[in-house]
Amino acid sequence: MLDPVARVRRFNRAVTSEVGALDNSFLGRGRPLGVARVLNAIGHGHTEVSSIRDYLGLDSGLMSRLLRGLEEEGLIETFSHPQDARRRIVRLTEIGQSEFDAYEALSNHQARTLLVRHSQPEELLRAMDLVASAFGRDRIAIKETDPRSSEARYCLGEYYAELARRFESGFEVSRSRDPASKDMMRPRGTFLVAASDGLPIGCVGLKGSGGDIAEVKRLWVAPSARGLGLARRLMTTVEKIALDLSIEKLRLDTNRALPEAQQLYRRTGWTEIDRFNDDPYPDTFFEKQLCPH
Amino acid sequence: MLDPVARVRRFNRAVTSEVGALDNSFLGRGRPLGVARVLNAIGHGHTEVSSIRDYLGLDSGLMSRLLRGLEEEGLIETFSHPQDARRRIVRLTEIGQSEFDAYEALSNHQARTLLVRHSQPEELLRAMDLVASAFGRDRIAIKETDPRSSEARYCLGEYYAELARRFESGFEVSRSRDPASKDMMRPRGTFLVAASDGLPIGCVGLKGSGGDIAEVKRLWVAPSARGLGLARRLMTTVEKIALDLSIEKLRLDTNRALPEAQQLYRRTGWTEIDRFNDDPYPDTFFEKQLCPH
DNA sequence: CAACTTACCTGACTATAGTCTGATATTATC
DNA sequence: GATAATATCAGACTATAGTCAGGTAAGTTG
Secondary structure (H helix, E strand, O other), X not given: OOOHHHHXXXXXXXXHHXXXXXXXXXXXXXXXXXXXXXXXXXXXXXXXXXXXXXXXXXXXXXXXXXXXXXXXXXXXXXXXXXXXXXXXXXXXXXXXHHHHHHHHHHHHHHHHHHHHHOOOHHHHHHXXXXXXXXXXXXXXXXXXXXXXXXXXXXXXXXXXXXXXXXXXXXXXXXXXXOOOHHHHOOOOOEEEEXXXXXXXXXEEEEEEOOOOEEEEEEEEEOHHHOOOOHHHHHHHHHHHHHHHOOOOEEEEEEOOOOHHHHHHHHHOOOEEEOOOOOOOOOOEEEEEEOOOX | OOOHHHHHHHHHHHHHHHHHXXXXXXXXXXXXXXXXXXXXXXXXXXXXXXXXXXXXXXXXXXXXXXXXXXXXOOOEEEEEOOOXXXXXXXXXXXXXXXXHHHHHHHHHXXXXXXXXXXXXXXXXXXXXXXXHHHHOHHHOEEEEOOOOOHHHHHHHHHHHHHXXXXXXXXXXXXXXXXXOHHHHOOOOOEEEEEEEOOEEEEEEEEEEOOOOEEEEEEEEEOHHHOOOOHHHHXXXXXXXXXXXXXXXXXXXXXXXXXXXXXXXHHHOOOEEXXXXXXXXXXXXXXXXXXXXX
8 A cells, every 4th residue: 555656646647537537628518528628629730630630639630620529609700821721721610719717717727726725736736737747748849939038937946945945044136146038038048948838947147258269057947847857958958958059068167056057067977176166155167168069 | 927827738639648658558568558557456356256347337248249359368267156146256377467467567567667757756746746746636435454564664653754844843753652553443443544556655544542532643744746636635534534423522632833733623623622641742732522313 | 016216328420520532623843 | 744642521331238118937916
């Protein structure tokens, strides 16, 4: 009964019955699952038939019939694509939008009910985030983002909060050398955000100066996403982009209070160097020579 | 993106696709889901047709056809019930058993893969336990158990470990007054274990003396099951059983290091009294008069 | 022992999801 | 401008899951 495998299987049982039920929020509105899923995909912003087909993994014949059904119900309209008349564009009608809203409301209500019934919803959410990231690890997407975007600012906020917790002397951004956002955007540098199913769970910045040397900044992975190798993926990606930008050497500063990060750097070809700035927080400095090929 | 409801819905998306896949371990052996589920139910110990029907929520006609299918495949045998020839008993044949084992192996393998890929499997398991208990809260079953059973011993072990962590001076069972198991079994007392999908997640003991006064002992709820109101359920149940056993007054001892417990006692009609034993660990004592009706 | 209930079975029927083949219109390619 | 590729549509077909009405044999009750 303490066997880890048994515990995972118990989880699966508990969750299939409950989440299965959540999934069937698609039902309960007198529409079969298939049609409801298509309606939902459209409501969530898919506009092209082929993109819906890919997303839901449907046969083109089936897809076509489901669309005709929705059209006859007056929930959607279809047009041909202005640039390519073979492709079709799908859009919700007003009735369709309100049907979609009803599905959304149902789904939100069920989510809220779960939380309300629990006396420690924050803990439950943390656990759910962790499980969701573990399950969705293959779908974690890393994308270049404006460091002033809301996702980026969210990541940075969490990063600073974590530093404040972990540094003995606390942490205040204003006292640190905060890079200008232009330096962390193409063509000088970049800023990457990793997201799992839409939730930002990690970031890293590349602060360029226009020259052939740049600095890696703000490497952060959400607690719920640790153990998935995400930090390494972020670093690999940022190095690739640095090469792309003709940067030959990377540097970074860090702190002894972050041993996991230092371990990662040492394991991935970074070497410790002397202090190269007068920022009050870092106490350890690394560099890495990039080899272009 | 920090909206709790959105986080729950993200969890559901992540988990339906993954656990959906786990569920489909039923597939991949060339058998449709319905038949596979019946085979699994039989393998997990259901022997009567009606019990399988209840468990899986199947129509009797459908059930019958699924059974005929399995019979023709040579995976099961059916007999009539010796006491009641209308009822039917189902049993796996040797081939059926090995098919079932194959499903089990598949399912175990998928569970193991998930854990192996994670670098902090213990944390992942803890989060999964928490979520599973929250989702399965309506299926948490409290049952009377021999305090020497393996479930009971597991709960007690966890309970002692938690006391050792939370008491400043540590905790050793041998120094505490450990009740004789006979005193925590009918007709003198009882021992309750709460389980969610087979995993023990809480316990409580009622130590009787044969007289009309008894003591509540060993109230424990697993960390993953806190916030679900389980402690209260355990206490309510134990009080009901005490009344059943013609016990009129309950007592218990506890410690300031366990404030949640004390809060629960105060909220449910217990009043603090003077020390009534010389056990070295407790520092606070309660009693409750039971009113029979 | 007649009337009823229970547990299961059977056959006819339906809904949903999905496959496959081929048609049609449009665009891309040599 | 013929040929190929692409995107969708339409119709015929299948598998799975499920419902429903009625039937049968075994048990229960007054």
